Amino acid sequence: MSELTLRAMSPEEFDGWQHELAVEYAREHVTAGNWTAEEGLDRARQAIAAQLPDGMATPGELLLVGVLADGTPIGRLWISLTHPRGLPDCAFLQDIEVGAEHRGRGLGRALLAAGERAARERGARALELNVFGANETAATLYRTAGYRVVTQQMRKDLLD
Template identity: 80%
Template sequence: MTEVTVRAMNPDEFDRWQDELAAGYAREHVTAGNWTPEEALDRARGATAGFLPQGMATPGMLFLVGELADGSPVGRLWIGLTHPRGLADCAFLYDIEVAAGHRGRGLGRALLAAGERAAREHGAQALELNVFGANETARKLYETSGYRVVTQQMRKDLS
């Protein structure tokens, strides 16, 4: 597996990532049938702002850029060191994304492993995440990386 290291995002990277994060999160919720396309972007921005009241300076958050040995950026991670439901010693992976030009080369697994190391270095003994059910690629990555289902939501359309 190709080695990926992580470093802290700089403010410009954070600002660009916030826009891309909101757009991607909105798309996932529309695809899942949770939000309408008209409301999705505003709701996505609001959700992120709720978790980051101080933006990049919000305590307990890691905003990381994954890099190859030559310094080429390959992706980003957002890890909360305090679990949103208060689970002790469990960090939470809010976002992971491999840059479009680097997908399909096993770098998602390497980026995830680098994020796990960063969380461990900050005292986490576990890392939890949510994944949309329709995102089969991500689900397989997490399952083959040792993640297990701890809660699950299911839905049936009745129309």
């Protein structure tokens, strides 16, 4: 596997990423039964805008691109250096995505490790994340990378 480094997102990458993130976030919430398909995209956009009120300039947010040694961008990371629930010294991985054409080569694990280093370099002593229950591929990556379940939300549909 090639060496992976991180760099800041460009404004053009940020614009494209925001749209792709909203589509994926909406899909995950709809699949999980949290939102309807009709409301999903609007709710996702609102949630992202609330967390990034100043866009790329929002303080305490790392918006990064994983790049191979040859300059090829392979994925993106969004890390909040301030935890959403205020946990001290704990950053929060909001999003990690490896481009479909780069999957299956260990680059997700490399991107995750690079994000962990970036958070640690900025004072974080822990990194927390959420993973949707249906995303077993991501859950497996996180478990095998040393993450452990600290809270778990479960649901049972009660049908007539």
